[in-house]
Amino acid sequence: MxxxxxxxxxxxxxxxxxxxxxxxxxxxxxxxxxxxxxxxxxxxxxxxxxxxxxxxxxxxxLERTVGPRIINYGQTFERLRYEESAQLRSDREDDRGQARADAALFDDGSTFEADLFIGADGRRSRVRECVCPGHSTGxxxxxxxxxxxxxxxxxxxxxxxxxxxxxxxxxxxxxxxxxxxxxxxxxxxxxxxxxxxxxxxxxxxxxxxxxxxxxxxxxxxxxxxxxxxxxxxxxxxMDPLPYSTRGNVALVGDAAHPLLPFSTQGVNSALVDAVTLADALDDLADGRDSARALSAWSTRRRHVTSAYLEYGRERARVFLDPELRGHDPPFPESVGRRDLQDLAPRACR
Ligand SMILES: Cc1cc2nc3c(=O)[nH]c(=O)nc-3n(C[C@H](O)[C@H](O)[C@H](O)COP(=O)(O)OP(=O)(O)OC[C@H]3O[C@@H](n4cnc5c(N)ncnc54)[C@H](O)[C@@H]3O)c2cc1C
Known part of the structure; x- marks a missing residue:
């Protein structure tokens, strides 16, 4: 709300x-x-x-800023289609880098083909199931x-x-x-x-x-x-995902890291994910390997969002146990600074 x-x-x-x-x-x-x-x-x-x-x-x-005809409502994403040669065989690093999705499939039978997919489908993410099978929230x-x-x-x-x-x-x-x-x-x-x-x-x-x-x-x-x-x-x-990208698929926001309300970071981290991912995609335009660029971005984000997750968990513990009152953990300032650093316009970094 x-x-x-x-x-x-x-x-x-x-x-x-x-x-x-x-x-x-x-x-x-x-x-x-x-x-x-x-x-x-x-x-x-x-x-x-x-x-x-x-x-x-x-x-x-955000909707007005993106402009008309970019967002389609009323379709539910079901799964990704993978290139024949890159069916998900295992979680081995090699396979993760290689696996390339070529289309997103929706419940109305429609198919959306693209070079890159970003799962921003929230806490109960189905795209997460494609990236990190079996890793769900409690x-x-x-x-x-x-x-x-x-x-x-x-x-x-x-x-x-x-x-x-x-x-x-x-x-x-x-x-x-x-x-x-x-x-x-x-x-x-x-x-x-x-x-x-x-x-x-x-x-x-x-x-x-x-x-x-x-x-x-x-x-x-x-x-x-x-x-x-x-x-x-x-x-x-949810424990941090071991990785939030697989080949040409990346997760952002709650799909990648649902955070407890005590962290006050759910929306904020989703926004930072989006902007820093856009920066990582600029690197692709410079000709860098896509899976590597996404993987490097994901590692950096994981470091920050895992610290926010722990901070939220610690504050939840204090809230739940009256004996711990007054022992609220401090906000992880150094991680917060790193977050802001990553958001600096690229020319200034
Ligand atoms: C009541 C409440 C209060 C909160 N208060 C705060 C707060 O004060 N501060 C804060 O930082 N965070 C807060 N949060 C958390 C915050 O709302 C989330 O962290 C944030 O919305 C995550 O953004 P997101 O875009 O990743 O996911 P979401 O906002 O959940 O958006 C996901 C979107 O994907 C769509 N979707 C899902 N599955 C599919 C599918 N299969 N096919 C197509 N579309 C799909 C959904 O309809 C939704 O529009 C609150 C959350 C709740 C529920």
Missing amino acids: GFLLMENGLTALARLGLADAVHALGTVADEAVVFDRFGRELLRRSFQPHLGMERAALVDL NAVVAELISSLDAPELAAELGTTLLRFRDPDCALGVSMMPTGRGRVVWYITHDREAWDVTDDLAGRRYIAALVADWPHPIPTLLESTDFATSYIWRTAD
């Missing part, structure tokens, strides 16, 4: 010439304030400006009930602050952030093993009732929220 664009995601969008456009659509966040469920302030911290934004606004902007213990609503007064009250409340004794928290144009996204993070409900109206209301007597503005949010359009997100965890 909405997310925080961090420095790496914003830099990737700037590389696409979209810095002003995203700032016009989102809203700056530069401070986090955390209270306990009784309204006692636990933490106040300023940070480098991020941007809260609605998912629909970003998708719409459900993580943390879930979030997420809602988005028009709340201009609350958005104005929040200003540039991300507001959080947490129960000191169990794995339950409420967070909210403005996402631009008077809208606010808010979510109740909880331990799915403690409160395992189905994602329907009754399940969503049950989770919301857990925080009904928490401080302002939570009761107001509960009153204004349409739970029919809310959503319980069961987060996913």
Whole structure:
């Protein structure tokens, strides 16, 4: 429904010439304030400006930027077709480099031929199954009930602050952030093993009732929220892929590395993947071997996204165990710097 664009995601969008456009659509966040469920302030911290934004606004902007007739909707990708000589025989490095797909096959019987394929098909990626067979995601213990609503007064009250409340004794928290144009996204993070409900109206209301007597503005949010359009997100965890390219096929975003929400890196890393992959493809235009260029890109990205994965896992552990509270791991700054370095316009590297 909405997310925080961090420095790496914003830099990737700037590389696409979209810095002003995203700032016009989102809203700056530069401070986090955390209270306990009784309204006692636990933490106040300023940070480098991020941007809260609605998912629909970003998708719409990207779609308009790409232009008409590039995106086809309504077709489901099923599998890749491989050249006769390069059927997937094993995971041996040689075969990985050699295996060349020549077409993508869709559920309506259509075929799309190309020299290169990029799997950007999210957490339950089918392209991943072609690149790294058998490597799939598992459900993580943390879930979030997420809602988005028009709340201009609350958005104005929040200003540039991300507001959080947490129960000191169990794995339950409420967070909210403005996402631009008077809208606010808010979510109740909880331990799915403690409160395992189905994602329907009754399940969503049950989770919301857990925080009904928490401080302002939570009761107001509960009153204004349409739970029919809310959503319980069961987060996913997946060990890093041994490789995210195979021959002329590459994976980006959640297809390559679903990240836990605690990392705040899902969208941001997907954007960095896209821009750095485009740079790697420029190398192909310079005549370099495609499988090698993709493989080098994948190794570099794996280093960064694996660090974000570990950071998210560590923060999830702290959230789940009240005894660990106050021991949040620091953001992996050196990896973040490397991410930004990789995004520098090529002439400046
Ligand atoms: C509720 C929620 C809140 C989140 N909050 C944040 C946040 O605050 N910050 C953050 O950084 N990340 C957040 N994330 C994670 C973030 O949304 C993902 O990491 C990000 O969207 C990944 O982008 P992607 O393009 O790789 O995949 P997706 O956004 O999942 O896009 C994949 C696309 O592929 C399509 N697709 C899938 N399978 C097929 C197929 N077989 N054929 C054709 N098309 C297919 C899907 O319909 C979809 O359009 C959140 C996720 C959720 C669910």
